[in-house]
Amino acid sequence: MAENLANKEWEPKFVAIVCNWCTYAGADLAGISRIQYPTNVRIIRVPCTGRINPFYIVKALQSGADGVLVSG
Amino acid sequence: MVARRKFATLKSFLNYIGVEGDRTIFTWVSASEGDRWAQVIKGATEKIKALGPASKMVKTVA
Amino acid sequence: MENIETKLREEAQRLLLEKKADVIIGYEKGTLPLTATPCFITRPEEAEKLIWNNLCTQNLAKFVHDLITAHKNSQKRVKPEDRKKKVIGVVARGCTTRSIIIHLQERQYDRGEVYIIGVPCDGYVESKKLRTAAGGADIIEGDMEGGQIKVKTAEGEKTVALKEVLSDSCRTCRYNNPIISDVMVGSPAPAMNPEAEYDQVKEFEAKSIEERWAYFTKEMAKCIRCNACRQACPSCYCPTCFAEQSMPQWVGIGEDATDTQVFQFMRLYHMVGRCVDCGSCVAVCPMGVDLRNFLKKIDKDCWEMFGNRAGSSMEDMPPLGKFSENDKEDFIYNP
Numbered sequence: 001m002a003e004n005l006a007n008k009e010w011e012p013k014f015v016a017i018v019c020n021w022c023t024y025a026g027a028d029l030a031g032i033s034r035i036q037y038p039t040n041v042r043i044i045r046v047p048c049t050g051r052i053n054p055f056y057i058v059k060a061l062q063s064g065a066d067g068v069l070v071s072g
Numbered sequence: 073m074v075a076r077r078k079f080a081t082l083k084s085f086l087n088y089i090g091v092e093g094d095r096t097i098f099t100w101v102s103a104s105e106g107d108r109w110a111q112v113i114k115g116a117t118e119k120i121k122a123l124g125p126a127s128k129m130v131k132t133v134a
Numbered sequence: 135m136e137n138i139e140t141k142l143r144e145e146a147q148r149l150l151l152e153k154k155a156d157v158i159i160g161y162e163k164g165t166l167p168l169t170a171t172p173c174f175i176t177r178p179e180e181a182e183k184l185i186w187n188n189l190c191t192q193n194l195a196k197f198v199h200d201l202i203t204a205h206k207n208s209q210k211r212v213k214p215e216d217r218k219k220k221v222i223g224v225v226a227r228g229c230t231t232r233s234i235i236i237h238l239q240e241r242q243y244d245r246g247e248v249y250i251i252g253v254p255c256d257g258y259v260e261s262k263k264l265r266t267a268a269g270g271a272d273i274i275e276g277d278m279e280g281g282q283i284k285v286k287t288a289e290g291e292k293t294v295a296l297k298e299v300l301s302d303s304c305r306t307c308r309y310n311n312p313i314i315s316d317v318m319v320g321s322p323a324p325a326m327n328p329e330a331e332y333d334q335v336k337e338f339e340a341k342s343i344e345e346r347w348a349y350f351t352k353e354m355a356k357c358i359r360c361n362a363c364r365q366a367c368p369s370c371y372c373p374t375c376f377a378e379q380s381m382p383q384w385v386g387i388g389e390d391a392t393d394t395q396v397f398q399f400m401r402l403y404h405m406v407g408r409c410v411d412c413g414s415c416v417a418v419c420p421m422g423v424d425l426r427n428f429l430k431k432i433d434k435d436c437w438e439m440f441g442n443r444a445g446s447s448m449e450d451m452p453p454l455g456k457f458s459e460n461d462k463e464d465f466i467y468n469p
Contacts, residue, residue, distance in 0.1 A: 012120040016113075022102050029106030037110035038117040049075045054082045055376065055384055055400055057096060062396050064130050067095045067120040070079060071112065074457050076466075081406050081435050081454075083465050088339065088431045089399065090347025099467040108469070115469040128347055129399075131392040 014067035023071040138320040155223030168276035195233030195368035227255035228309040229412035232445030233368035252315030254323035257304030303413030363415035407453035
């Protein structure tokens with residue numbers, strides 16, 4: 001976060017926990033199609049949204065993520 | 073589908089204890105929706121930016 | 135009450151004599167005045183120890199699960215044909231039967247492995263409340279009669295109304311009579327006040343987010359991570375709790391405030407559709423953390439979103455184990 005604060009404007013960092021078969025492929029498609037989107041996201045791929053333990057979300061928040069996005 | 077119930081209660085409970093509900097975002101993006109993914113990330117970034125840096129429940133390493 | 139007690143003893147004696155149950159879990163008089171403690175009875179002549187009154191606090195379903203699991207583990211090394219079946223008898227009020235229903239729904243044991251002696255319940259005394267009402271000093275002697283409790287402390291004698299020291303959970307209890315039972319002792323108890331069930335939650339929800347967070351952190355700062363709430367909770371039966379797992383380590387074991395918050399948050403969250411509001415966790419908490427406020431919210435969510443009340447019927451599935459097409463989707467983000 002220190003490097004963020006040093007900048008003029010603060011940029012959030014958030015975790016996206018995404019399903020391998022839907023959103024991960026969707027994000028991949030966004031990359032292939034060269035669609036521009038913000039770089040504030042860090043992606044974690046899981047086999048299925050059902051795989052996500054609510055603890056992942058709480059743990060991400062505890063570890064300092066500014067937000068958590070879950071997408072199936 | 074079962075996960076949906078899990079996240080609905082999680083979000084509601086996080087909001088109840090005082091962690092802003094907007095910090096946890098749930099959505100659907102299919103494999104053919106690259107554009108929607110970009111939209112979701114844009115929207116999510118704006119939402120979280122509006123909330124400011126997270127301070128609740130964040131562990132600071134000494 | 136006396137009447138129920140004698141009937142209960144007769145019933146327990148009969149069960150043990152007829153070998154319908156191998157052990158009976160009930161309450162006996164505690165070593166301190168005005169307390170009752172869980173006891174395990176295996177011989178018919180011990181049945182005289184059993185009591186049933188407003189001092190019986192703990193949810194005994196916890197011990198049912200413990201005993202059955204221990205017995206099953208002990209039978210693992212025995213040849214299948216030599217394995218013995220054990221039946222656990224339990225003195226159960228409304229919340230205890232609800233916990234047993236949850237265990238049955240979660241396939242922890244068979245219905246045949248537990249023999250439920252149902253008893254009507256009109257609430258139990260919260261020991262912390264009683265102590266406060268008596269002036270905060272140690273109770274030396276006590277006597278309970280007709281809705282009044284006579285307490286003697288070092289500072290003098292006092293009479294407290296039973297109604298005033300009942301646990302919060304009992305005041306708004308919806309199921310104070312057993313839901314399932316093999317035999318029922320005594321006649322059903324009068325209803326409590328379930329309409330006021332969510333009053334505290336509604337009040338808390340109306341507060342601002344910063345106030346809610348301040349309250350949560352204040353309450354969690356009291357927690358000393360003794361795990362008494364987990365040990366007392368009938369729904370907390372995992373062989374290895376997430377708090378003790380080291381691969382991966384879910385939650386730190388130090389005294390970091392956020393670790394405590396995360397531990398409590400997750401323990402509370404694990405109660406979605408499983409908390410029966412028996413108040414055991416609150417009763418055993420040595421620091422007086424207000425857990426009920428948060429548990430009730432989970433219960434309320436579960437009722438409002440999925441129309442499920444934990445352990446209220448044998449036919450139900452656990453709410454997080456199924457879904458419905460009509461589930462709300464308003465929390466899902468649409469850009």
